[in-house]
Amino acid sequence: MDTDDLKKTPLYDLHVELGAKMVPFAGYAMPVQYPSGILKEHLHTRARAGLFDVSHMGQAVIGGDDPAAAIEALVPGDIQALKPGAMRYSLFTSESGGILDDLMITRRQNDLFVVVNAACKEQDIAHMRARLPAVEVLEDRALLALQGPEAAAVLSTLNPAVQSLLFMNGAEMELMGVACFVTRSGYTGEDGFEISVPAGAAADLARELLSHEAVAPIGLGARDSLRLEAGLCLYGHDIDETTTPVEAALTWVINKRRRAEGGFPGADVILEQIAKGVSRKRVGIRPLGKMPVREGAEVVGEDGAVIGKITSGGFGPSVGGPVAMGYVPAEMAVPGTALKLRQRGRLLEAEVAKLPFVKQNYHKG
Amino acid sequence: MSVLKFSEDHEWVAVEGDIATVGISEYAQSQLGDIVFVELPEVGKQLAQGDEAAVVESVKAASEVYTPVSGEVTEVNTELEDNAALVNESPMIKGWFFKMRLSDPKELEGLMDESAYEAYVEGLD
Numbered sequence: 001m002d003t004d005d006l007k008k009t010p011l012y013d014l015h016v017e018l019g020a021k022m023v024p025f026a027g028y029a030m031p032v033q034y035p036s037g038i039l040k041e042h043l044h045t046r047a048r049a050g051l052f053d054v055s056h057m058g059q060a061v062i063g064g065d066d067p068a069a070a071i072e073a074l075v076p077g078d079i080q081a082l083k084p085g086a087m088r089y090s091l092f093t094s095e096s097g098g099i100l101d102d103l104m105i106t107r108r109q110n111d112l113f114v115v116v117n118a119a120c121k122e123q124d125i126a127h128m129r130a131r132l133p134a135v136e137v138l139e140d141r142a143l144l145a146l147q148g149p150e151a152a153a154v155l156s157t158l159n160p161a162v163q164s165l166l167f168m169n170g171a172e173m174e175l176m177g178v179a180c181f182v183t184r185s186g187y188t189g190e191d192g193f194e195i196s197v198p199a200g201a202a203a204d205l206a207r208e209l210l211s212h213e214a215v216a217p218i219g220l221g222a223r224d225s226l227r228l229e230a231g232l233c234l235y236g237h238d239i240d241e242t243t244t245p246v247e248a249a250l251t252w253v254i255n256k257r258r259r260a261e262g263g264f265p266g267a268d269v270i271l272e273q274i275a276k277g278v279s280r281k282r283v284g285i286r287p288l289g290k291m292p293v294r295e296g297a298e299v300v301g302e303d304g305a306v307i308g309k310i311t312s313g314g315f316g317p318s319v320g321g322p323v324a325m326g327y328v329p330a331e332m333a334v335p336g337t338a339l340k341l342r343q344r345g346r347l348l349e350a351e352v353a354k355l356p357f358v359k360q361n362y363h364k365g
Numbered sequence: 366m367s368v369l370k371f372s373e374d375h376e377w378v379a380v381e382g383d384i385a386t387v388g389i390s391e392y393a394q395s396q397l398g399d400i401v402f403v404e405l406p407e408v409g410k411q412l413a414q415g416d417e418a419a420v421v422e423s424v425k426a427a428s429e430v431y432t433p434v435s436g437e438v439t440e441v442n443t444e445l446e447d448n449a450a451l452v453n454e455s456p457m458i459k460g461w462f463f464k465m466r467l468s469d470p471k472e473l474e475g476l477m478d479e480s481a482y483e484a485y486v487e488g489l490d
Binding site: 032033037038039040042221222224225290291292294314315317322344 | 398399401402404420422423424425426427446
């Protein structure tokens with residue numbers, strides 16, 4: 001694809017200036033890595049702080065009389081229980097119990113702020129508009145993520161109030177004189193923030209954050225290895241319309257009240273699976289050798305028959321070896337269970353591993 | 366006398382006598398990024414020109430390495446087993462992949478010499 005046909009985020013010129021390798025991703029020209037490379041970017045984020053441009057993701061605000069109650073018709077999470085400022089990971093489910101997308105929902109005083117995946121945003125917006133009143137898409141905002149153990153110290157130089165935010169909470173905050181919506185959240189397993197900023201102010205904010213010695217720009221390559229080590233799902237790979245929340249080991253997004261009441265798409269299928277169990281489960285998988293095992297590799301039984309598949313896999317820079325996620329028969333979904341994988345015709349030893357692969361460093365207070 | 370040739374797939378082959386050493390070019394390693402694992406062929410394996418001979422794994426993806434010439438694999442670079450990053454650091458010297466006994470030296474004539482390869486790479490950007 002010619003990069004000229006791609007959409008650009010407000011940080012495009014900055015990426016190019018920083019020497020990023022730009023690739024097409026979900027219709028956008030996005031930085032996959034900067035000159036230091038994925039390995040160093042990954043390790044830098046875990047050691048200090050990384051700045052990610054995730055402006056390709058969809059941002060929307062849902063208004064109306066009672067948006068928390070309204071959105072529960074589309075997601076199985078307990079959104080009504082959220083206090084203003086609280087954020088929750090949830091899923092758009094389909095009538096057949098599959099997953100249409102995963103998303104973040106933050107309840108604010110009078111509305112909900114939602115962030116959805118770039119590749120799904122058109123469908124997600126249409127899905128919400130068909131069923132919810134007052135869905136406003138925030139086209140003119142960028143989204144930056146500042147992640148890593150030094151993220152809070154860096155961001156607090158612009159507004160000390162960020163220190164008081166706890167993991168999975170958000171608030172309107174002024175940064176460099178601009179009203180931003182800041183949440184303490186991310187996709188790396190580290191402490192950090194996601195900052196929704198007006199498009200016109202995004203590059204200045206990014207440059208200011210990058211002026212701190214602790215902060216390096218991080219591309220989509222390291223974003224993927226970071227989230228994989230953190231055990232976080234990538235939509236379209238680890239979860240999709242053919243996987244249910246129960247199979248995907250995301251049953252925790254459905255709380256007791258929603259299990260009792262149902263009322264979300266696919267509730268009959270999903271609630272029955274919670275009660276009776278499923279035949280396959282998403283698990284962490286640790287290949288025992290050094291060879292990375294990629295998406296598409298097969299999990300095979302003793303007789304060589306395919307019994308599961310790898311949905312994400314690669315080299316985990318912080319783990320120092322290969323890490324993967326995939327689906328295995330439910331009876332094998334126990335950490336320590338030996339697995340055989342097949343990749344490029346070669347059989348590899350692996351075992352089911354507890355997720356995440358690295359310790360989470362969230363700021364829970 | 367040694368000969369250095371390059372393929373369009375960015376492998377290099379250095380030939381001394383009837384032994385060819387194969388690796389990937391500076392351009393290839395820079396495109397792949399941080400290399401974390403190299404799957405090498407077995408010693409004794411017969412490979413025909415263009416066969417998949419090795420797999421190089423970066424953090425991001427797996428890429429095939431094709432043999433630019435035909436022959437029997439006589440040796441592999443076992444140092445890459447513990448330090449695949451040698452391919453990034455020294456693609457033309459320490460980061461070689463395997464050696465083979467050439468079965469058809471004429472194949473070398475169809476490959477690019479260093480200056481032709483440099484021009485080829487320039488044309489890609």
